[in-house]
Amino acid sequence: PASRHGLDWTRALAFLARERQSFAERNPASAALAAQASEHLLFGVPLHWMNDWGTPFALHVCQANGAQVTDVDGHTLVDFCLGDTGAMFGHAPAPVAAALVKQAMRGYTTMLATADAAAVGALLAERFGLPFWQFAMSATDANRYIVRWIRAATGRKKLLVFNGCYHGTIEDVFVDLVNGQPVQRDSLLGQVYDLTEHTVVVEFNDLPALDAALQQGDVACVLAEPVMTNIGMVLPEPGFWGEAQALIKKHGALLVMDETHTISTGPGGYARAHGIEADALVLGKPVGGGVPCAVYGMSADLAARAVQAKQDAPPGHSGIGTTLTGNMLAMAAMRATLAEVMAPAAYAHMLSLAERLAGGLRGLIARHSLPWCVTQVGARTEFQFCSAPPRNGSEAEAVLDPELEHLIHLALLNRGVMITPFHNMMLVCPQTTDDDVGQLLRALDEVLSQITLTA
Ligand code: PMP
Secondary structure: OOEEOOEEHHHHHHHHHHHHHHHHHHOHHHHHHHHHHOOOOHHHOOOHHHHHHOOOOOOOEEEEEEOEEEEOOOOEEEEOOHHHHOOOOOEOOHHHHHHHHHHHOOOOOOOOOOOHHHHHHHHHHHHHOOOEEEEEOOHHHHHHHHHHHHHHHHOOOEEEEEOOOOOOOOHHHOEEEEOOEEEEOOOOOOOOOOHHHOEEEEOOOOHHHHHHHHOOOOEEEEEEOOOEOOOOOEOOOOOHHHHHHHHHHHOOOEEEEEOOOHHHHOOOHHHHHOOOOOOEEEEOHHHHOOOOOEEEEEOHHHHHHHHHHHHHOOOOOOOOOOOOOOOHHHHHHHHHHHHHHOOHHHHHHHHHHHHHHHHHHHHHHHHOOOOOEEEEEOOEEEEEOOOOOOOOHHHHHHOOOHHHHHHHHHHHHOOOEEOEOOOOEEEOOOOOOHHHHHHHHHHHHHHHHOOEOOO
């Protein structure tokens, strides 16, 4: 039989056809809404990639609470996607819901600060160890703004990223390393200026390449996730960040840690837990419990240089911020999330459940003799279609298999379990239970038994 990633691909395709049929039969209300939406929504969904889940038509949901999502056909799904981190602390956490209800009667946006502003600033400074903060509406924008501040503050133009990274739709980062050469990602729509002019790209875990790329002295900052999480997962090799920080400092560049996903590590993120001292930090998605908002923090030195750059610039548009930034609802949501939701006790529960999940997955992989591996960063677990964890973006990309992912994700949905689309990521939240993890493992076991070569 045709083998693919240790599976019998002929059996897998027959299984997929049955699963598509079963999905269609299980979800008539979603089918009807999808048909209706396609009349006036481009692509039939609010955002074009909502069609990329691998379901025959878009699943529509009506409610999300804790670790559960209810779809419009009345199925309760155990949610290990959690809005791809936006709901990392559970859907509609009670303290956030209460803060929103209270604020909802008192206005949403005025272009002025409320008493929540100073409180959120203090909570962020204490948690992440950086003294000065600003806000944005998405992690994408927070990245865009911090890069703009740093370019202005340093007078340097170039941005350095790691091959295979994702930091939202900030244009600058879409440069790949192809046969050692930087190449603008050709899937970008409407990109009319050359991104390779100001973006430098090297492989993760490649210190000599990092050193060489910084040599010219024209890199303003390195923008990186401490662990790559958007191309499967790629962990830093022992000592990588220690050496990388020294190189960045030596060449006068700054380090920006994008902790949007790696906040799964613990209350202060990966960098704090591993002694990485970044000049700036970005966090979006979960920081307001899933309410649209994001934050970025700076060291005292960078903050002073940013203030100077602003003072030196002529009056007018800065290119930083949007009208709804720091709005009253977002500030209330962040205060509640930081003060009451992203707490050590929540993490303790999440981390121990994720350990159990990762162990369970390794057990399944071994039992089905699959050449797959499991990677974990705190509450975040990923299985990848290679026997050893990838060491850089190229290796990680080489083992991506969207067709196989679609098959697994669809079959899990049909069994009441949702994992993150576009890769194989499972996040646990404070409300995820041991039984939920058991349900995921049983469902995956059943799926695998129907498609493996050895079965
Ligand atoms: N940074 C990282 C590390 C991300 O993974 C993402 C989104 N997946 C973003 C930034 C952008 O977040 P958003 O789409 O909410 O702007």
